[in-house]
Amino acid sequence: MPELPEVEVLARHLAPRLAGKRIQRVRVLDPRSLSRVKPATFKRTLIHAHFQSLRRHGKYLLFTMRKGRASFPLLVHLGMTGRLSLSRNKTPLARHSTVEFGLGGATLVFDDVRRFGRMRLDASPVHRLGPEPLETGFTVEKLQQALGESRQAIKVRLLDQTVVAGIGNIYASEALFHARIHPCTPSRNLNQTQLCRLRTAIRRVLSEAIRFGSTVPLEFSGPKSSGELFYYGQSADDRGRYEERLRVYDREGNPCRRCGVPVERTAQAGRSTYFCPCCQGAQDQ
DNA sequence: CACCATGTTCCTTG
DNA sequence: CCAAGGAACATGGT
Numbered sequence: 118m119p120e121l122p123e124v125e126v127l128a129r130h131l132a133p134r135l136a137g138k139r140i141q142r143v144r145v146l147d148p149r150s151l152s153r154v155k156p157a158t159f160k161r162t163l164i165h166a167h168f169q170s171l172r173r174h175g176k177y178l179l180f181t182m183r184k185g186r187a188s189f190p191l192l193v194h195l196g197m198t199g200r201l202s203l204s205r206n207k208t209p210l211a212r213h214s215t216v217e218f219g220l221g222g223a224t225l226v227f228d229d230v231r232r233f234g235r236m237r238l239d240a241s242p243v244h245r246l247g248p249e250p251l252e253t254g255f256t257v258e259k260l261q262q263a264l265g266e267s268r269q270a271i272k273v274r275l276l277d278q279t280v281v282a283g284i285g286n287i288y289a290s291e292a293l294f295h296a297r298i299h300p301c302t303p304s305r306n307l308n309q310t311q312l313c314r315l316r317t318a319i320r321r322v323l324s325e326a327i328r329f330g331s332t333v334p335l336e337f338s339g340p341k342s343s344g345e346l347f348y349y350g351q352s353a354d355d356r357g358r359y360e361e362r363l364r365v366y367d368r369e370g371n372p373c374r375r376c377g378v379p380v381e382r383t384a385q386a387g388r389s390t391y392f393c394p395c396c397q398g399a400q401d402q
Numbered sequence: 403c404a405c406c407a408t409g410t411t412c413c414t415t416g
Numbered sequence: 417c418c419a420a421g422g423a424a425c426a427t428g429g430t
Contacts, residue, residue, distance in 0.1 A: 149425085176409080197409055198427080213427085231426050233409060242410095269419065278410085285408055307409060331413085368409095387421070 119176055119195040121250070121283030122326035127201060128173040134203055135168040135180075135225070142219030150215040150227060152235040162238060163191065163218070171258030171307050174243045190240040196233030246282040250319050254357045255281075257309070260316045264304045271307065271315075272300035273386045284319065287366045288326070290391045292318040294365045300383070300390045329362065365391040 118125075143163050145156040154162075166184040173179070178201070180191040193201070202211065203225050211228035216236060218225040227236065247263050248255050263280045264271075274280055275289040284292070293300050295318035298311055307315065364374050368391060369382035378395040 123408080169420065194409080196425095199409095215404075229426095230428070231407090231409095242409095267418080273420090276409090287408055385420095387423095388409095 119199065120285035120288055120326075121173070121176060121290075121323055122329075124173050124176050124178060124195065124283070125327050126330060128171055128178055131178075131179065131201065131203060132171040135220075137167060138223070139167050140164060140218050141221050142217075142346050144215070144217040145215075147215035149227060150233055150234060150236055152237040154238050159236070159238065162189070174249070175246045175278055176285070177211065177243055177246075177277070179243060181242055189238065192240050192242065193227070194235050194242070196229060196231065196235065199227065199234030202228065228261045235333065244279040246278055247280045248282065250281050250283060251323060255320070257313050257316050258369045260319075261312050264307070264312075266305045268303040268305055270301045270385055271298060271304045272390050274304045275319075276388070281319070283323070286388050287363070288319070288322050290366045291322045293363060294318075294393060294397060295321060295392075297366065298395055299399060300385065300392050302399075325362070365393060369393065 132378075140163050143149065143160040145159060148156045151159055158310065162184075163182065166182040166189075168180060169183040169188060170180060170181045172181075176194060178193040178195075180193070182189050195201070200211075203223055205330045207273075207280050211226045213230045213232075214226050214228050215232065216227040227234065229349050248259050260281070264274055267274060272293060274281065274290050275284050275292065276286065290300065292315065296314040298315060299305065302311075365380050368380040370379050372378065373380055373393040373396060378393060380391055381394050383390050383392070
């Protein structure tokens with residue numbers, strides 16, 4: 118589920134609810150969800166620690182924990198299917214729970230079907246990330262500088278987290294559609310106009326998704342019922358609204374919403390790319 | 403059974 | 417050095 122927008126929405130949801138909360142219990146149900154730290158160390162370090170702050174960096178959630186006078190990081194990456202939910206119940210809607218934090222009255226659950234998500238106690242991966250696309254400093258010059266002189270296809274380049282932080286497979290295709298750039302264009306061939314459109318398109322698709330409440334429809338069932346439950350929505354209504362917003366992703370063979378020509382799918386770096394052959398025609402220049 | 407999947411990392415080949 | 421491709425990780429949906 119998670120690209121930058123989902124992680125951002127999740128961070129905004131959790132930050133105020135976790136602030137100041139103290140971890141009373143740590144359960145590691147699957148040690149594969151931990152990276153570079155043994156379960157015993159993980160538990161010993163986090164037990165009795167407080168949540169101090171939470172920030173998103175790319176697709177990472179960076180929690181700053183506090184224990185006594187010392188602060189330390191807790192870094193979470195959701196992988197493909199990771200979810201974090203805060204629940205009052207003892208049995209949250211988590212069928213594949215791998216790590217749980219007992220907070221006294223609530224439980225923070227890390228649920229991850231495919232188990233590509235990771236938790237760790239160092240923030241080093243954050244330092245390798247490229248610029249944050251939604252920050253004011255993300256100018257055309259910054260984007261150009263980040264792309265460098267690479268001949269790599271722009272779609273593949275956008276998935277590189279050291280180039281720009283937080284763009285995933287869905288928004289790479291979506292941004293290139295809005296920028297009217299063919300996904301196979303060598304990135305160094307992009308002219309000033311295209312770079313300008315690309316910058317705008319990236320910021321547009323990401324911020325629209327955040328505004329929407331996230332792309333893979335997020336659902337807050339909490340405010341109505343338990344008050345603290347959070348998970349990705351499943352309703353057909355949510356999915357419908359979500360899919361309506363996508364212009365090309367997962368729409369192979371369907372008419373382009375702009376010109377009506379069938380959307381095409383191709384594979385790049387082992388992943389699907391969707392584009393409109395008419396609106397995103399030329400791959401040179 | 404085959405193929406696909408919102409992510410990252412590592413390795414090999416050209 | 418760069419780019420591309422594949423595999424690995426693990427599980428579920430179609």
